[in-house]
Amino acid sequence: xxxxxxxxxxxxxxxxxxxxxxxxxxxxxxxxxxxxxxxxxxxxxxxxxxxxxxxxxxxxxxxxxxxxxxxxxxxxxxxxxxxxxxxxxxxxxxxxxxxxxxxxxxxxxxxxxxxxxxxxxxxxxxxxxxxxxxxxxxxxxxxxxxxxxxxxxxxxxxxxxxxxxxxxxxxxxxxxxxxxxxxxxxxxxxxxxxxxxxxxxxxxxxxxxxxxxxxxxxxxxxxxxxxxxxxxxxxxxxxxxxxxxxxxxxxxxxxxxxxxxxxxxxxxxxxxxxxxxxxxxxxxxxxxxxxxxxxxxxxxxxxxxxxxxxxxxxxxxxxxxxxxxxxxxxxxxxxxxxxxxxxxxxxxxxxxxxxxxxxxxxxxxxxxxxxxxxxxxxxxxxxxxxxxxxxxxxxxxxxxxxxxxxxxxxxxxxxxxxxxxxxxxxxxxxxxxxxxxxxxxxxxxxxxxxxxxxxxxxxxxx
Amino acid sequence: xxxxxxxxxxxxxxxxxxxxxxxxxxxxxxxxxxxxxxxxxxxxxxxxxxxxxxxxxxxxxxxxxxxxxxxxxxxxxxxxxxxxxxxxxxxxxxxxxxxxxxxxxxxxxxxxxxxxxxxxxxxxxxxxxxxxxxxxxxxxxxxxxxxxxxxxxxxxxxxxxxxxxxxxxxxxxxxxxxxxxxxxxxxxxxxxxxxxxxxxxxxxxxxxxxxxxxxxxxxxxxxxxxxxxxxxxxxxxxxxxxxxxxxxxxxxxxxxxxxxxxxxxxxxxxxxxxxxxxxxxxx
Numbered sequence: 047x048x049x050x051x052x053x054x055x056x057x058x059x060x061x062x063x064x065x066x067x068x069x070x071x072x073x074x075x076x077x078x079x080x081x082x083x084x085x086x087x088x089x090x091x092x093x094x095x096x097x098x099x100x101x102x103x104x105x106x107x108x109x110x111x112x113x114x115x116x117x118x119x120x121x122x123x124x125x126x127x128x129x130x131x132x133x134x135x136x137x138x139x140x141x142x143x144x145x146x147x148x149x150x151x152x153x154x155x156x157x158x159x160x161x162x163x164x165x166x167x168x169x170x171x172x173x174x175x176x177x178x179x180x181x182x183x184x185x186x187x188x189x190x191x192x193x194x195x196x197x198x199x200x201x202x203x204x205x206x207x208x209x210x211x212x213x214x215x216x217x218x219x220x221x222x223x224x225x226x227x228x229x230x231x232x233x234x235x236x237x238x239x240x241x242x243x244x245x246x247x248x249x250x251x252x253x254x255x256x257x258x259x260x261x262x263x264x265x266x267x268x269x270x271x272x273x274x275x276x277x278x279x280x281x282x283x284x285x286x287x288x289x290x291x292x293x294x295x296x297x298x299x300x301x302x303x304x305x306x307x308x309x310x311x312x313x314x315x316x317x318x319x320x321x322x323x324x325x326x327x328x329x330x331x332x333x334x335x336x337x338x339x340x341x342x343x344x345x346x347x348x349x350x351x352x353x354x355x356x357x358x359x360x361x362x363x364x365x366x367x368x369x370x371x372x373x374x375x376x377x378x379x380x381x382x383x384x385x386x387x388x389x390x391x392x393x394x395x396x397x398x399x400x401x402x403x404x405x406x407x408x409x410x411x412x413x414x415x416x417x418x419x420x421x422x423x424x425x426x427x428x429x430x431x432x433x434x435x436x437x438x439x440x441x442x443x444x445x446x447x448x449x450x451x452x453x454x455x456x457x458x459x460x461x462x463x464x465x466x467x468x469x470x471x472x473x474x475x476x477x478x479x480x481x482x483x484x485x486x487x488x489x490x491x492x493x494x495x496x497x498x499x500x501x502x503x504x505x506x507x508x
Numbered sequence: 509x510x511x512x513x514x515x516x517x518x519x520x521x522x523x524x525x526x527x528x529x530x531x532x533x534x535x536x537x538x539x540x541x542x543x544x545x546x547x548x549x550x551x552x553x554x555x556x557x558x559x560x561x562x563x564x565x566x567x568x569x570x571x572x573x574x575x576x577x578x579x580x581x582x583x584x585x586x587x588x589x590x591x592x593x594x595x596x597x598x599x600x601x602x603x604x605x606x607x608x609x610x611x612x613x614x615x616x617x618x619x620x621x622x623x624x625x626x627x628x629x630x631x632x633x634x635x636x637x638x639x640x641x642x643x644x645x646x647x648x649x650x651x652x653x654x655x656x657x658x659x660x661x662x663x664x665x666x667x668x669x670x671x672x673x674x675x676x677x678x679x680x681x682x683x684x685x686x687x688x689x690x691x692x693x694x695x696x697x698x699x700x701x702x703x704x705x706x707x708x709x710x711x712x713x714x715x716x717x718x719x720x721x722x723x724x725x726x727x728x729x730x731x732x733x734x735x736x737x738x739x740x741x742x743x744x745x746x747x748x749x750x751x752x753x754x755x756x757x758x759x760x761x762x763x764x765x766x767x768x769x770x771x772x773x774x775x776x777x778x779x780x781x782x783x784x785x786x787x788x789x790x791x
Contacts, residue, residue, distance in 0.1 A: 148638065152635070152638070196690075199690050199691065199692035199693075200690040200691045200692065201691065203605070203609065203690070203691035203692055203695070204605040204609040204611045204614075205611075206692075207601040207602065207604060207605040207695075208601070208602065208605050208617075208663075210598070210601070211598050211601060211602045211662070211663030212617075212663070214598070214659070214660030214661060214662075214663060215621065215624070215660065215661055215663055215664055217639070217660065218636060218639070218656075218657055218660040218661055219624055219632070219660075219661050219664070220624065221635075222631075222632030222635035222636055222639070223624065223627050223631065223632055225632070225635045226631050226632055226634075226635060293527065296520055296523060296524065297524070299520060301513075301517045301520070302517075302520060302521070302524070308524050308527075308528065310774070310777075311527075311528045311531055311532060312527070312531055313773075313774070313777060314531065314532065314535060314770065315531060316773070316780075317766075317769065317770040317773035317774060317777075318535065318766040318769070318770055319716070319719035319720050319739070319765060319766065319769055320720050321719070321720050321722060321739045321742070321743065322538070322742075322762040322765055322766050323534060323535070323538075323766075325742070325743070325746045325758070325762075326534050326537065326538045326758075326759070326762060327534050328746075329553065329746065329755065330534060330537065332553065334553045335553060336537065336555070336557060339554075339555035339556075340555070340557075342555075343555060370530070370531065374531075375784070378780075378781050378784055378785065379784055379785050381781075382781070382785040383785070427626070431628050431629075433629075433630070433723065434720060437722075437723070438722075459628070460628045460630060463628060463630055463631065464630045464633075464723065467630065467633055467634060468633075468727065473634060476631070477631065480627060480628055480630075480631030483627070483628045483631075484626050484627045484628070487626040488623065488626045491626065
């Protein structure tokens with residue numbers, strides 16, 4: 047990514063200022079077609095014969111006005127209160143439908159985004175007019191409809207390719223995320239369920255609740271869950287990383303035969319869907335599971351080992367089982383990379399009398415850490431959100447009265463978030479937790495990314 | 509010196525054998541226990557690994573039509589197939605645009621999507637449920653709904669594929685373009701045929717994911733059992749008290765799920781390794 051140290055916010059405002067200046071000066075200098083285009087988008091383009099672009103712009107304006115009048119405005123006007131009229135019953139006993147806070151918030155956000163996008167489109171329309179005027183003034187011809195259309199498969203192929211993915215991400219990721227960020231500032235929970243009840247803005251109330259240490263507050267639980275999340279990710283990442291490296295080096299040894307067989311045995315855990323393997327392993331370690339049963343039968347233990355019922359046992363067990371899942375994956379990655387280390391490095395080290403541990407410390411480890419730096423980072427952030435392993439094994443249990451909102455000792459922030467959404471319908475706090483997950487992930491990524499030695503210029507690979 | 513080396517080799521083999529046992533034991537257990545009859549023996553948790561009598565009762569249970577197991581199985585196959593197809597198309601489109609073309613807002617888009625990826629996926633669950641409900645894609649419509657959500661968001665997972673495209677020399681594109689080929693033609697007739705490994709990798713990873721999708725699938729199906737996938741259905745068996753043989757049923761179902769998926773994966777293992785290794789180095 048760009049290495050020049052620039053301030054993105056300052057950049058944004060200079061660009062904005064430039065755009066506003068453009069809008070003014072184009073209006074003053076432009077001909078009457080351009081001037082009318084300020085009101086009727088695409089007008090100038092159509093008159094100049096650039097039908098495709100003109101029609102597209104005009105269509106957008108028409109669609110926008112239609113959307114705002116028939117749909118957007120009625121939600122947008124209530125966005126500051128999220129609705130005032132509660133659903134209930136009329137005097138004659140019929141049901142009266144009130145405002146639906148959920149819809150007001152969702153479609154209000156959608157409308158705001160659409161308005162911003164429309165303003166941008168309007169600006170493009172103005173620039174387009176200015177460009178056309180300039181081309182005509184210099185005596186050249188404007189592109190024909192056909193060449194305009196064909197350019198969508200050539201120099202503008204990116205627009206063709208990206209439109210659907212972009213829209214998909216917008217509707218099913220961006221819009222919901224903005225919505226949920228807003229929910230964090232409302233009182234949307236089990237007592238304020240739409241559509242029968244309203245919810246409204248409460249400012250930073252939920253964040254205060256998250257950090258408050260009182261009996262009702264989430265502060266203590268949040269501390270427990272957050273610290274376990276960070277510790278879990280640390281162990282899950284580095285244990286599998288180093289053990290995976292160890293296994294890869296073991297299999298890579300010259301004297302080991304049947305290399306492919308050993309690797310394939312390990313890879314089975316990647317191939318089998320996790321919900322089959324992890325659920326089975328969960329049962330294996332259960333108090334009436336095979337492991338406990340056999341240990342008791344053999345007389346090695348008196349009582350069942352509390353693999354899932356004791357907080358510390360559960361945590362250790364999870365980390366170990368995660369090794370079972372994770373080692374094959376890191377082994378695969380390491381195997382390829384280990385072979386990339388030039389053999390003559392080891393050769394010269396051997397001549398200098400280094401033993402294998404010294405070679406590992408001086409050659410293998412630094413090389414691997416350098417090459418896999420970004421991988422380690424994505425592994426770590428991935429483990430922070432490793433829902434499957436925790437959920438399929440313990441669902442966050444063992445639970446405790448000490449912890450708020452049915453959190454358990456092996457809950458990660460994400461599994462806690464899930465429980466709040468599904469079991470408690472405590473959407474406001476789930477949203478707050480979601481934002482905290484983002485803050486943690488983004489914060490760690492930013493810090494680590496800054497100190498990674500192997501972050502190279504993206505173009506450098508090409 | 510020679511004996512020392514020999515000992516180290518023996519130790520290495522011993523470790524490998526031990527690892528293999530640990531790694532395979534759960535699967536062996538799953539396989540063996542699936543042959544325990546829930547009718548004549550015990551369908552719950554027992555204290556022995558080998559069934560006393562070999563029986564196919566658990567499998568027979570799954571094959572009964574009223575138990576819907578194959579309905580769920582079919583649902584999962586359908587979801588996995590279309591998600592694999594859709595994801596691959598989306599990822600290819602995004603990767604080509606981001607790898608080969610330089611347009612305004614490219615860096616911004618990449619950074620924006622990177623930041624979006626840092627939000628936990630389940631955060632947006634209720635909102636997605638509502639959007640799907642509006643489209644009529646929950647409960648009975650849960651299967652197209654799940655496909656839609658997975659494919660719509662697939663564009664953000666372009667990293668590995670773009671990294672691969674970046675390694676194909678740009679000079680090839682330029683030469684073709686000088687000869688008059690359009691971008692679209694370069695994409696379809698040059699880049700895609702050259703990207704077989706990464707296409708298979710992308711499709712494979714996308715195909716595997718729906719087999720594990722419990723959370724969102726159960727939320728969207730919302731109690732409508734015809735729309736379950738195997739993960740949702742079998743999860744319920746495991747978490748039900750297992751006095752009626754749910755455990756052996758789970759084992760049998762697990763075998764039926766794991767065997768085809770594992771065989772598919774093993775056949776395409778080469779491409780998978782290529783994909784993860786490439787992806788890890790580029791980050």
